[in-house]
Amino acid sequence: MIPLQISPFQYIVNGVVFSSIIVLAAIGLSLVYSIADFANFAHGDLMTVGAFSGLFSVAIFRPMLGDVGLFGLPLWFFLALAFGMVAAAVIAVVTDRIIYQPMEDSGSIGLLITSIGVALVYRASIFLSFGSDSERYGVARQGPIPWIRESFGVAITPRNFVVVILATVLVTGLHLTLTRTTLGRKMRATADNADLARVSGIRTDEVIIAMWLIGGALAAAGGVFLGLEELVRPRMGFDILLIVFAAVILGGIGSVYGAMLGGLVIGMVHELVPLFNQWGIIPVGSRYAAAVAFVIMVAILLVKPSGIVGESG
Amino acid sequence: MTERALDVSGVDSGYGEVQVLRDLNLHLNDDEIVCIIGPNGAGKSTVLKTVFGLLKPWTGSVDLSGKDITGEDPADLVRTGMGYVPQVDNVFSSLTIEENLRMGGVARSGGLDERIEELYDQFPIIDEKRTAKAKTLSGGQRQVLAFARALVMEPEVLLIDEPSAGLAPNIVQSVFEDVQKVNELGTAVLMVEQNAREGLAISDRGYVLDQGTVAYEGDADGLLDDPEVSRLYMGGADYEGVEDL
Numbered sequence: 001m002i003p004l005q006i007s008p009f010q011y012i013v014n015g016v017v018f019s020s021i022i023v024l025a026a027i028g029l030s031l032v033y034s035i036a037d038f039a040n041f042a043h044g045d046l047m048t049v050g051a052f053s054g055l056f057s058v059a060i061f062r063p064m065l066g067d068v069g070l071f072g073l074p075l076w077f078f079l080a081l082a083f084g085m086v087a088a089a090v091i092a093v094v095t096d097r098i099i100y101q102p103m104e105d106s107g108s109i110g111l112l113i114t115s116i117g118v119a120l121v122y123r124a125s126i127f128l129s130f131g132s133d134s135e136r137y138g139v140a141r142q143g144p145i146p147w148i149r150e151s152f153g154v155a156i157t158p159r160n161f162v163v164v165i166l167a168t169v170l171v172t173g174l175h176l177t178l179t180r181t182t183l184g185r186k187m188r189a190t191a192d193n194a195d196l197a198r199v200s201g202i203r204t205d206e207v208i209i210a211m212w213l214i215g216g217a218l219a220a221a222g223g224v225f226l227g228l229e230e231l232v233r234p235r236m237g238f239d240i241l242l243i244v245f246a247a248v249i250l251g252g253i254g255s256v257y258g259a260m261l262g263g264l265v266i267g268m269v270h271e272l273v274p275l276f277n278q279w280g281i282i283p284v285g286s287r288y289a290a291a292v293a294f295v296i297m298v299a300i301l302l303v304k305p306s307g308i309v310g311e312s313g
Numbered sequence: 314m315t316e317r318a319l320d321v322s323g324v325d326s327g328y329g330e331v332q333v334l335r336d337l338n339l340h341l342n343d344d345e346i347v348c349i350i351g352p353n354g355a356g357k358s359t360v361l362k363t364v365f366g367l368l369k370p371w372t373g374s375v376d377l378s379g380k381d382i383t384g385e386d387p388a389d390l391v392r393t394g395m396g397y398v399p400q401v402d403n404v405f406s407s408l409t410i411e412e413n414l415r416m417g418g419v420a421r422s423g424g425l426d427e428r429i430e431e432l433y434d435q436f437p438i439i440d441e442k443r444t445a446k447a448k449t450l451s452g453g454q455r456q457v458l459a460f461a462r463a464l465v466m467e468p469e470v471l472l473i474d475e476p477s478a479g480l481a482p483n484i485v486q487s488v489f490e491d492v493q494k495v496n497e498l499g500t501a502v503l504m505v506e507q508n509a510r511e512g513l514a515i516s517d518r519g520y521v522l523d524q525g526t527v528a529y530e531g532d533a534d535g536l537l538d539d540p541e542v543s544r545l546y547m548g549g550a551d552y553e554g555v556e557d558l
Contacts, residue, residue: 182419185408189416192405199365199399200462201391201420 009154011275012268017160017229019267020167023260024222025240026247027174028215030259033248034191035211036100038111043219044241045122046088048234050220051227052126054084055135062138071165072158077139081166081224085217092216093209119238126234134231137224163225170221171260174214178256183210191254243270243290250297252310261308265300269293317379318343318470318501319364324373326363333359335525337373341470342517346492346502348533350509350546351522357505358400360522361472364503365397366390378469392420396463396500400474403459406448410439410458413447417462425465432461435498436491453484457491464495471495473504477511489515509547513537521546 025047032040040046061076061083068075095118103114144155178184190197190207197204219237226236233239243266251262273289276282282292300308319341327333333356341347349357362368364375369384376382377395387397405413414432418425433440436457442450447458456476463471476492477485485508493515496502506512513519513533521529521542529542536542 182415185412185415186419188408189405189412192407193402196399196402196405197416199367199387199391199397200416201388201466202416203388 006274007153008275009152011272013154013156013160015268015271017163018271019264020164021222021225021229022240022244022247022267022270023171023263024167024218024225025237025244026251026259026263027171027256028219028222029244030248030251030254030256031187031191031211031215034254034256035187035194035208036096036111037194038100038108038115039245041112041115041241042095042119042122043115043215044237044239044244045119045126046092046216046219047223047226047237047240048126049091049122049223049237050084050088050216051223051232051236052084052130052234053087053220054080054224055130055137055227055232057083057087058137071162072142073139073162077137077228080137081221084224085220088220088223089213089216092212092219096208096212123234123238130234132234134233135227136231137228139228159228163229166221167225170218174218174256177214183207187211243293246294246297250300250307252307255307255309258307258309265308266293266297269296315342315344317341318345318377319503320374320376320379321360321364322374322376324363324375325371326359326368326373327371328359328368332371333525334363334370337526339520339527339530341501341503343378343469343501344496345517346496346504346515348509348512348516348519349503349505349522350507350512350519350536351528352546353507355522356525357522358474359525361397361474361503361505365395365472367397388420391466391468394466394469396466396468396471398459398463398471398473398476400478400505404447404450404455404462407446409444409446410450411443413458413462414465417465420466428465428467432464435494436461451484452480453488456480456488460491460495464498464500468500471500471502473502475505475507477506477508485511510537 025043029040029043032038032043057080058076061079065074065076070078099114099118100111103111106114139159142157142159144157148154148156178188186197186202186207187210189200189202190204194204223237226240247262247266248259249262250265251258251260270289270293273282273284273292274286277285284292317340321337321339324334324337325332337360349360351357359368363370366385366387374381374383377393382390382393385393405416408416414429415425418428421428438454439458439461447455450458473492476488480488489511492502492504504512504516513536516533518531519533519536520527521536529536529539
């Protein structure tokens, strides 16, 4: 049998889609690190919480809206996405108030270990509520957009487009929030120097709530998109967490823009592994995609230990 | 007419179980620069942190213009008329100069743009670099930005922790001139300074802090001329004839 020859552009398209998901997750993880000052191991499971919250809401929105479509996807999917984002944002804030805030004095390591416990609670709650099976949102399968396939030989589905465009909109929205609004400047100021933010009169408690809302919502968007592209599984966020961490570390830990860049690099490398293998650059296939992404991360950190955009020293 | 801007009475304070300040009493009039000097570990910075609510006093009271503000949160004090310039890390280094000033004015109810323009006029050195990141500034420029950030709220009282710390000797004088300028613009200044002579030289009055309590107090000139204070807290060089040689 002749092996199917896949266009190199196809891998790039896959990389852009996967990167979009990683970037959304990495931003939240980086925000928490920079403002709340700990590595949140529950962030992957927060993605799962968002994905399942969206799934839960499908049962409500789908009968209401039927098959009305938007950009090639049913309208109820977009509402499920919004629902998942709101639910994860609220759960992130509530978790902070009842668990992380009272543990604040235990320091970064104490909070990190606490977040592992929170991750287990999130995951167990999902297992209890939804069972252990993989689920789907129920968006009808669509083939690639014909004219793109014919013109470029690349298979891009409408859902690929929606994921990338919405991720771009969300990341652009965050960028504008951070640079153009008082809230965004307060967030950057608090991330830069929380003590000085307090003595300048910034209500850092409010900034922390905003940070959890944004981080939780973006994580949920990443989770819903991952569920749309693959499956909605109780371990989906946990399984991707290390890759998200790799993106954050590669970009420069604590830097939101670094997380975006790191997410793009790690996501692309992850999906380009089969192509590298095809070209004989590396001797392993897609099963080792995560390992290759980590090796690339290590290689870049050897050259620039503070990450791509991290401050040195 | 001179009025009392700040009154600290019988304050004990410290970190955790460790007591640093003992029955501290000091005041600041609304037109003054007052300098707190003393040896390392005397508790000078702790005074400012306690006054500004970063540490809660164990006992005693702090009044701002006659209003009890003991233990109030810094974010509230900024809104009540007090500003604070920490010794280190006193600018948001990844933010631009303009953004630093905006962050200094988050609690303003209005007139922020006009106030920032005023500060640019008063401190032209930062006007030239509005869009530069604060981390690109020199030590002296950073200190000016730190003052300006704290002045956006037009505080009655500004607490400044060691403005000359870490600065090259040729910069120190200009930073002290800026402290005087802050005062001339209508803000009372309570300053902690390791550089005792230079600090007192621009001050109206001074307090010598030793082991968490006031050991000497008086007019700045009087403290500078006091041989005992000089010998114990300023190295005593002038009074051993070094300056005359």
